[in-house]
Amino acid sequence: MITNKTKKELKKTKKIYRHSAFLLYFMMAIFWGYIIYFLLPIKVFEIQKEPAPILTKRVKMGDILQYNLQRVKFFDVPTEITYQFFDGVAYFIPYVFLTHQSVGVRNSNIGIQVPAISPGKYRVRVTIRSILPLFKSITDTFITEEFEIYKELE
Numbered sequence: 001m002i003t004n005k006t007k008k009e010l011k012k013t014k015k016i017y018r019h020s021a022f023l024l025y026f027m028m029a030i031f032w033g034y035i036i037y038f039l040l041p042i043k044v045f046e047i048q049k050e051p052a053p054i055l056t057k058r059v060k061m062g063d064i065l066q067y068n069l070q071r072v073k074f075f076d077v078p079t080e081i082t083y084q085f086f087d088g089v090a091y092f093i094p095y096v097f098l099t100h101q102s103v104g105v106r107n108s109n110i111g112i113q114v115p116a117i118s119p120g121k122y123r124v125r126v127t128i129r130s131i132l133p134l135f136k137s138i139t140d141t142f143i144t145e146e147f148e149i150y151k152e153l154e
Helices: 004-039
Strands: 045-047 058-060 064-073 079-086 090-098 104-113 120-132 136-143 147-150
Antiparallel strands (some): 064 104, 079 120, 120 147
């Protein structure tokens, strides 16, 4: 025989069970959404023309090397850019951190100061790391055309 008191306790228990089940399903949905977010590829940056054309084919050590970048940016997220001069041996330049870049198609001329490295023919490898929310980052890499670094005679 079920009394009035046990009916109330049974209703209260069912209500608690429903709330717990809802909370559990909600947490599972967030968990699986987070997993899908990490596994799904997200395109932040796209290079239109690769290798990127060099505007100054011969450049002196310490001068500015200019290249043309044709790109499409889909999201405005903080970006870390690393430059690397290479000819078999890589010479790194400290990274540049950018925020609030315009979204959309852009054609821009970019300059890099040439470090004091040995004269010769080089390419620049540019690594762009886009930092997304929730501990995710996406890395894109492109190279430029070949150019020559020369040393000025004294």
